Amino acid sequence: MSESLRFTFDVDGGDFTSAGHASVQVKKNLRQLGLSPEVIRRVSIAMYEGEINMVIHAGGGHAEVLVHEDCVEIILDDKGPGIADIEQAMQEGFSTAPDQIRSLGFGAGMGLPNMKRYTDSMEIFSTVGVGTKIVMKVNY
Amino acid sequence: MKICAMQELLEARVLCCEENLGKHVYSACGCDLMSDVLAYVKDQAVLLTGLVNPQVIRTAVMMDMVCVVFVRSKVPTEEMLELARESGIVIMATDKRLYEACGLLYSSGLVGNKTK
């Protein structure tokens, strides 16, 4: 079995202007691999939402993208405050983002539901005070 | 509609990727909330917005858009233009407000949701 291709990124939490940088890079890398535009778009949007969440809500984190034989896997890992009620966070419109984030065009509470919609599977592991890990897969 | 026709209708200044002005676009959306663009936009190739920050360009990149129009004379930074150039996204700025800019394009045949 061939080894999966892996891209890793440190997502800087201190600077909102750079938020989304890793996702743009992943999009470029996947294009070079010749994956279908549909798969690339779904992976990029899901990762972009997750990356922005790590910047806004968790002070940054770590992102990993694995290109498997049958799917692309996105793993987002942060040491932020964690999500107390995942079911509530998954609801469209639920957001704890401050007004200042809203004036930047985010914080509508659409990110997590959007990530679920664009991926074939999504798992959230979160512990309050420890951090959040999100694993998403997009099948070919 | 060609992007250059949009430019004329909006009396807009082209800030980067002039070489793509001849591309055809079939639908557009006007929005200041990137969350909504990411959630609801489907095949719209053009984003009109009054919000100016790098996430606007990155959102357009993620959505495979080909043109971003900044309304109300908003001017993007050189960093944002550089991001747009990497993906060949045409950036324009118009003095018109969002409502008027969208209305002008819509009434000239550029719809919201592409109908097949």
Ligand SMILES: Nc1ncnc2c1ncn2[C@@H]1O[C@H](COP(=O)(O)OP(=O)(O)OP(=O)(O)O)[C@@H](O)[C@H]1O
């Ligand atoms: N990595 C994370 N760490 C801690 N809390 C998070 C994280 N991701 C999401 N949340 C919590 O879940 C809520 C919902 O997230 P979601 O992405 O759906 O909306 P949002 O980020 O607030 O707004 P939008 O995504 O529309 O810009 C957030 O407001 C936040 O409270």
Ligand SMILES: [Mg+2]
């Ligand atoms: Mg979010």
